[in-house]
Amino acid sequence: MNILITGSSSGIGLEIFNELKKDKKNNFFLISRSKQKKINKKNIKHYSIDLSNLNLLKTKLKRILKDANNTVDLIICNAAQGVFGNLENIIFNQYKKTMDINFFSHLMIIKSVIPLMKKKNYGHIVNISSGAGIVGLNKSSNYSASKSAMQVLIESISTELNKYNIHAKNIFPGPTKTNFFKQNIHLYKNSLINRGENVKKISQLIVKNLFKKKINIFCQKKTMASFVLKMFPNLL
Numbered sequence: 001m002n003i004l005i006t007g008s009s010s011g012i013g014l015e016i017f018n019e020l021k022k023d024k025k026n027n028f029f030l031i032s033r034s035k036q037k038k039i040n041k042k043n044i045k046h047y048s049i050d051l052s053n054l055n056l057l058k059t060k061l062k063r064i065l066k067d068a069n070n071t072v073d074l075i076i077c078n079a080a081q082g083v084f085g086n087l088e089n090i091i092f093n094q095y096k097k098t099m100d101i102n103f104f105s106h107l108m109i110i111k112s113v114i115p116l117m118k119k120k121n122y123g124h125i126v127n128i129s130s131g132a133g134i135v136g137l138n139k140s141s142n143y144s145a146s147k148s149a150m151q152v153l154i155e156s157i158s159t160e161l162n163k164y165n166i167h168a169k170n171i172f173p174g175p176t177k178t179n180f181f182k183q184n185i186h187l188y189k190n191s192l193i194n195r196g197e198n199v200k201k202i203s204q205l206i207v208k209n210l211f212k213k214k215i216n217i218f219c220q221k222k223t224m225a226s227f228v229l230k231m232f233p234n235l236l
């Protein structure tokens, strides 16, 4: 199976990769800015790309698809960043950059791969979603807006792609101990988000759900709190 993962150098993306590489038949096409450690194998290719640079991504995608012999069976849209704080303290370009990394880069990848998946009549497109995309959390406008955009994109394309045996889905890991989590957790001291799960455990759960034919898949019940907050915003 040919698998493309964005944000494979740390946290959830790295652990998903570690889990999937146990199957020696898988070929990997990995994207992150930092170099990926310990991958001198023929079936694993890493591309150093800053996903905020969409022109570079466009060029590199041609190389990636050529390397993959125009076959991608599974895309895992995982790379993300967030700038947290009040809206007036975050410059416009930071909103643009977060949208480019979290949303437009993945839209570009998905758009280039769908015609190939259609030809094979097979494919899975997985977005690593967040409760912060279900409800706009406090000090999270930059991150929440981008995660929400990605989430609804997946919901929209899911139906249009089903008939081609291509399954697009959101998998919600829930609070998970990664560098991203550690850097931002101080903002949510008294919240459920504060209690992050082990990254290996959550990534194994994600891998178990990669090929399910459901649109939204939740790894932890904690993510349900986002729906409660959506119904009762005064609790925010």
Ligand SMILES: NC(=O)c1ccc[n+]([C@@H]2O[C@H](COP(=O)([O-])OP(=O)(O)OC[C@H]3O[C@@H](n4cnc5c(N)ncnc54)[C@H](OP(=O)(O)O)[C@@H]3O)[C@@H](O)[C@H]2O)c1
Binding pocket: 006, 007, 008, 009, 010, 011, 012, 013, 031, 032, 033, 034, 035, 049, 050, 051, 052, 077, 078, 079, 080, 081, 101, 128, 129, 130, 131, 147, 172, 173, 174, 175, 176, 177, 178, 179, 180, 181, 196
């Ligand atoms: N941790 C949580 O509690 C939690 C909860 C819900 C959802 N999520 C989602 O889980 C996913 C993974 O997050 P994580 O917690 O594992 O965070 P992480 O450890 O910080 O991983 C983020 C990954 O994204 C890559 N990345 C960031 N900016 C990039 C850029 N400009 N270009 C290319 N790659 C970039 C990073 O690689 P480089 O730095 O090497 O570029 C890294 O591999 C994200 O989509 C996040 O929204 C996380």
